[in-house]
Amino acid sequence: MRKSVAIILILLFAKVHSQSQSNIIIADSLYATGNYTKAINQYAEDGSIASNLQIARAYNSIGNYEKAITQYQNVLSKDAGLQIAQFELGKLYLKTDDFTSAEYLFLELTQVAEDNPEYHYYLGETFRKQKKTEHSLSSYKNAVVTDSTHLRSLFQLGKYYVGQRKKDSALIFIDYGLRFYENDVAMINLKALAYYKNDEYVKALPHFERLEELGEENEYLYEKLAYCYFKDWELNKAKTNYKKVLEWNDENADAYYMLGQVFSKDKQIDSAEYYIKESIAVQQPFLVREYVALAGIARSKEDLKSALEYYKLAHEEDPDDALVYYNICTVADQYYKDPKVKLKYYEKFQERFGNKNDYMSKMVTKRISELKEEIHFNVK
Template sequence: MKTMFRILFLLSVAKVGAQSSTLAVSDSLYADGNYALAINEYAKEGSYSAQLQIARAYNAMGNYDKALVQYDNIVQKNSSHVLAKYELGKLYLKLKKYGAARLVFSELAEKNNLNPEYFYYLGEALKELNLFPEGIAAYKKSVKLDSTHLRSIFQLGKYYVMQRERDSVLKYVNKGLNFYENDVSLINLKALANYNDNLIWLALPYFERLVELGEHKEYIFEEMGYSYFAMAKYEKAKEAYENLLTFDEENPVALFGIGSAYSKLQQLDSAKIYIKKSIEVQKVVLDKEYNALARLAVEQNDLELAIKYYERAFIEDPSGYLYKYEVCLLTDQHYKKPEKSLKCYEEYLNKFGGKKDYFSEFTSKRIVELKEEIHMDTP
């Protein structure tokens, strides 16, 4: 009898050893990112850990449908597997299945109302479902449980920035900055909260801090430029607008800002250059619209009106050689006046003759024909 027990004990030890060996191989494959082979190895195991790792591997591979099935199977078999349920909820959020995510995190928060992560992710699901009051309540619960929960603090700050409730923004953002003073997201919210309330002298140091921390973004330089200018710091305003111009060299706000700063600095020639350029880049070009109207006029056999529209299109876009060509062609057809047509074709050839395309060839031939017509009609 003792011998039998000993044999059974040795077999159980051997089995545990084999399982440990299999898990070690599987975990090594998973750690190396070899997810397909890791799944095959984990499948040889029936343990909860192995099943959870299979779900994680599918998730890491981007095979989200299989990951969902795997997570769901684990949760259905044993609802006490909280970690699997938690990861399932986050996967629902990733896949924009917000209703399902809401149910998962509501259940988790109900069973453990001391975990700030559950309330944060519940807030995320509620926010995406446009249930803002409930979402804000969830974020607040998260911060109440953990005053340093930066993601919840950021969401609360962002919400109150949009609501233009500066005091509420500062209440939460300052709490986060006390914990991590270089959090650029929170610094940005504090800058915007002050800026939106026209407290530019309070906002400016935070915009400057963002730049120091490497946040080189268009809106930051635009708002810095405006703030410096309003505070009569014209040289700094010019620098901010010059930085803004690096994103788009035809940005009319930046060009006008630089011009205005030069004006205040009594550099009037430079001011005129930038302000004129600001006007130029804002000019609305309507050539396509006039071209469309011209085509409609041709279809209605109103050639005189079509000519006028093509002329307007050419004024809008002087490089549009087809507009000028259409003006000449329709003038030729409609007015039947060789001198008028000849002048138009010669203007076309002088400007666009170098293209040496079909239109230039036709224009050259037509000029010869018109000159012959005029010569024949000359007494």
């Protein structure tokens, strides 16, 4: 009799276990194909920690972060040391900007498993989001110490030092990353920017060219390439790339302006004038540099009337720019014959900017004295 009961109990357990396994297989299949709501219902019938973890993941995938967090917390209440649940919950806290909770979990994980670079990296991300810069850098460096090929940490370190214009520090981490991932677009771009932001345009150029070789095509890249070619006096390549910028964005005022500068450097004055005028046409008006550039072109053509008009337009845009008004004075000095008219311009400069005691102020003071002497002797 006892033997029969034991057999029945074993069969019942086997049946229940088989049914449970069947539910999990169905739930896993539903989860894998993105049918998350039905997967949640299937997992709920099992009730194990593994199934509860999958429920948390399903809610996360749906975007119901509040329920996902609750489920992760439920899992950890049953097994507080389950690292996968802590890690995924920490990333979810980070995603939902609960930085305090994320920091707590990732700090705990780095202490439990200090040899895991991902834990250090995400702790660094948590600090970065909170603008705790020194802490974030320390965490990224810990990730790299643990795994010298941890590309995301190397990237964040390189990016920080590029932003700080600390080229040598940036290149240490960037070059280390490129040693393992030589065609990584983000790292190559960082290396180009490390030189570019340090005004080393010729050194930046081959790295921007490498991005193009790897299939990158965008407004940003062509703009950087064009400017590097411009600084390297490869004017035809600069023109080609600025025109590519305009194919991407025909309202890019900087590209029009720089095309004007390229043509000006290439002594093609009419084309320079055309593109700078196009820059004016497409942008919201703060046009000081464009008007100053057109004034300079007019001066090179000995068209003093136009130069004076452009400088006056620039002055209207920025009345506080002393250099612009000084140029008005010097062009007016050349353009007008009457010393009294010339004097009014210089006196206005002295009234507005004369207290700076710089080179321009001294030159204006000297010229005012000369003009007053000239007027005095003309009156006699």
